[in-house]
Amino acid sequence: MTSRLQKKLDSIQRLFLLYITGAYRTTPTAALQVVTGLQPLHLQIQQEATYARVARARSSSNFFTVLFSPTDYESKSSGIHNHPPPQFSSPQSNFICRKSHRLRSQGYIY
Numbered sequence: 001m002t003s004r005l006q007k008k009l010d011s012i013q014r015l016f017l018l019y020i021t022g023a024y025r026t027t028p029t030a031a032l033q034v035v036t037g038l039q040p041l042h043l044q045i046q047q048e049a050t051y052a053r054v055a056r057a058r059s060s061s062n063f064f065t066v067l068f069s070p071t072d073y074e075s076k077s078s079g080i081h082n083h084p085p086p087q088f089s090s091p092q093s094n095f096i097c098r099k100s101h102r103l104r105s106q107g108y109i110y
Contacts, residue, residue, distance in 0.1 A: 001042055009041040 010029060017032035018025065033040060039047070050063040058070040 001045065006042045009045075013038070013041045 014029045014032065017023075017029065017036055017038070018027070021027075021032055021035055023032060023035075047063055050061045050068060053059060053061045054068045054070055055073055058075070060067065060069050062068065
């Protein structure tokens with residue numbers, strides 16, 4: 001990321017940080033970031049790029065000193081899963097019909 005782009009991102013973030021905190025214009029940007037708990041935008045962009053590289057490209061990547069491995073994240077499931085699972089039987093197959101019970105629906109006796 002170029003320093004020009006980084007300065008532009010900082011100026012945009014600073015404006016919103018001033019509105020969020022209601023601080024004076026002379027308050028340093030770093031202090032506003034600490035008070036709100038937000039990262040500088042250029043670091044947030046690098047972190048998101050690292051996550052995308054690991055999650056989508058399935059390749060290991062590091063963000064400063066932290067190593068991110070694709071095995072730490074879930075992958076998309078592939079294939080079609082049968083529903084219901086084969087170990088469960090359907091409730092209709094276990095139904096026992098007894099003649100002593102009569103079912104009534106809309107006035108008809110079954």
